[in-house]
Amino acid sequence: MKIVVILLAGGKGSRFGEKKQFIKLKGEPLFQFSLNTINKIDEITDIILVLPEEDLERVKVFSFKNVKKVAGGKERQDSVKNALDTIKTADIVIVHDSARPFATEGMFLDGINNVKKGYDGSITAIPARDTIKKVENNIVSNTLDRKNLYIIQTPQTFKFDVLKKAYQKAYEDNFLGTDDASLVERIGGKVIINKGSILNFKITTKEDLILANCLVGKGQKTKPPI
């Protein structure tokens, strides 16, 4: 069985203020954290590391797996598409954001097992803890039922054939989704959730870096902004 990970590190980090995938956490570039976790999973044989085109040559990767570097696209979805287009054959494809350095081996393994059981996709999720309301122009229109709401993370794991078909259809229809599963859902794919964690947060702004540094046990050099 061929299992490929698409590790996304092709963004600009506009909300963070720089390309966050390369910032150092405990001396290692952020994207390397995900590689270190993936390295421990024997079943995964291949990694496609998506990088900004201008960084393709210079970025050094440490992995026991076969790592192929691919240039990213304008949107996250374009970066996944570029990576998918380079895969000739595979059984399972896992998409993961390098901006989530604390994804666990278990999250990858649960996704793989769910897809092996026959689901088209398995996505890492945590139940919504806060009340979520729909708001338009600062005015609340309604309160959503929290028991049906989940916060979705990565890794997201799919049958390769299904994800490939979902991407083809999305591009035919000019559909831009906010995650990979949404593309699979719209072609009727059956997607299950696997257990995520509040610690599997995405580093999006500088505040998130403060949290990340706390988790890896490095003292703060600068005072938090709040």
Ligand code: CTP
């Ligand atoms: N990503 C990518 N290619 C893009 C955009 C994003 O590979 N064109 C990757 C990022 O590197 C990140 C992940 O997708 O690991 C999630 O994206 P996000 O957190 O939005 O990162 P950025 O797009 O870099 O940040 P921003 O949206 O603030 O510019």
Ligand code: MG
């Ligand atoms: Mg982005």
